Every structure is written in C-alpha cells, then in structure tokens.
Amino acid sequence: DAGITQSPRHKVTETGTPVTLRCHQTENHRYMYWYRQDPGHGLRLIHYSYGVKDTDKGEVSDGYSVSRSKTEDFLLTLESATSSQTSVYFCAISEYVGAGEAFFGQGTRLTVV
Amino acid sequence: DQQVKQNSPSLSVQEGRISILNCDYTNSMFDYFLWYKKYPAEGPTFLISISSIKDKNEDGRFTVFLNKSAKHLSLHIVPSQPGDSAVYFCAASRGGGADGLTFGKGTHLIIQP
Numbered sequence: 001d002a003g004i005t006q007s008p009r010h011k012v013t014e015t016g017t018p019v020t021l022r023c024h025q026t027e028n029h030r031y032m033y034w035y036r037q038d039p040g041h042g043l044r045l046i047h048y049s050y051g052v053k054d055t056d057k058g059e060v061s062d063g064y065s066v067s068r069s070k071t072e073d074f075l076l077t078l079e080s081a082t083s084s085q086t087s088v089y090f091c092a093i094s095e096y097v098g099a100g101e102a103f104f105g106q107g108t109r110l111t112v113v
Numbered sequence: 114d115q116q117v118k119q120n121s122p123s124l125s126v127q128e129g130r131i132s133i134l135n136c137d138y139t140n141s142m143f144d145y146f147l148w149y150k151k152y153p154a155e156g157p158t159f160l161i162s163i164s165s166i167k168d169k170n171e172d173g174r175f176t177v178f179l180n181k182s183a184k185h186l187s188l189h190i191v192p193s194q195p196g197d198s199a200v201y202f203c204a205a206s207r208g209g210g211a212d213g214l215t216f217g218k219g220t221h222l223i224i225q226p
Contacts, residue, residue, distance in 0.1 A: 031211060042219050043202065048212055
C-alpha cells in the first residue's frame with residue numbers, strides 16, 4: 001500500500017470554526033490532491049499541488065485553502081466551516097501526471113453541525 | 114456539466130457470471146482512463162487503466178475496453194466473485210495535465226450468491 005496517512009480520520013466541528021485536515025505521504029510523490037466524496041456526486045477535486053508551494057484550484061475550491069510547505073505534507077483548511085462542507089475528504093498522491101494512477105488515503109469524515 | 118458519466122447507480126450480478134460496468138465521457142482531451150474500486154469506510158483503490166492509444170487492457174479477471182469514437186469505456190469482470198461487491202468509479206485524465214482525475218458518480222456492484 002502507498003504510504004498515505006490522513007488525520008484526523010473523523011472530526012465533528014461547529015459551523016463557523018476553522019478546520020485543518022492533514023495528508024502525509026512517505027512516497028516522495030510530486031503530485032498531491034484533495035477530493036471530497038458526496039452521495040450522488042462521486043469524487044470531486046478541491047485543490048491540487050504539483051510541487052512544494054505550487055498549488056491550484058479544482059472543481060469545488062470555494063471555501064477551502066491549501067498549503068504545501070514540504071513534499072510530504074498537504075494541508076486542507078476550511079476557513080469557516082459550513083454544513084455544506086460535511087463530507088468525506090480523500091487525499092491522493094501521484095508520481096506521474098496524466099498517465100499514472102493516483103493512490104488514495106483512507107479518508108477523513110468531517111461533520112459540521 | 115459532467116464530463117465522466119456512469120449512468121447506472123447500481124448493478125446486481127450473480128456470482129460466477131460476467132459483470133459489465135459502463136462509463137461515458139464528453140471531454141475529447143481525456144487520453145487516460147482508470148477504474149477504481151471502493152469499499153465502505155476505505156479509500157478508492159486502483160483497479161485497471163487504459164491509454165487512449167489502446168482499445169483493450171486485461172489484468173486477470175478484469176478487462177477494460179475503450180471505444181474512442183463513441184467516447185465509451187467498459188469494465189468486464191469475469192467471473193464475478195462476492196469480494197467484487199463494491200462501488201466502482203470510472204476516472205479520466207488529460208495527458209500532461211497536473212489537475213488530477215475526473216471521476217464519474219460510481220456504480221454500486223452487488224454480487225448475489
């Protein structure tokens with residue numbers, strides 16, 4: 001299994017509070033991604049990174065920010081959590097772009113109450 | 114607008130028979146296609162992929178077929194086994210693009226004994 005660790009695995013937070021999810025990899029892969037999975041929507045890309053300090057927005061980036069200060073860590077921050085951000089969040093890593101599979105972490109279940 | 118479509122939310126197949134999961138895409142820039150399998154409370158795991166220069170790729174019980182003119186791909190599982198019961202996601206990527214994979218909504222495959 002690819003070395004990807006997401007933390008926390010479960011979190012309940014209140015509306016309006018900031019939340020940070022962490023993705024840590026031990027594979028030294030260049031590309032890292034944050035997806036969210038919701039019923040009826042599959043997996044949707046939030047943000048991605050193509051190197052240290054190099055990030056860009058995905059399909060559903062509103063309300064989220066990311067940071068990558070080290071190759072191994074990719075942080076996803078909800079600046080002010082809303083109920084619509086209740087979801088399961090997955091981090092993924094990829095060694096190559098365009099022609100290689102991505103490996104996923106176990107997911108973080110976030111509930112905003 | 115969905116670029117990757119899996120029109121069957123669920124599929125029930127008898128153990129030992131063939132399972133066929135379908136996927137359509139609209140973006141002609143996609144040139145690499147993947148299938149992921151997902152069990153509850155776990156991250157998606159890579160199953161099989163195909164490049165747009167091929168029309169078939171086989172790995173054990175799993176075969177993916179690509180029809181570029183119809184923008185259609187399918188995953189065949191023969192013979193189907195109880196452990197194959199899971200949600201299957203079709204995904205696509207653009208060559209050279211660092212912006213990750215675009216996923217369909219998934220098909221829940223149920224293998225009946």
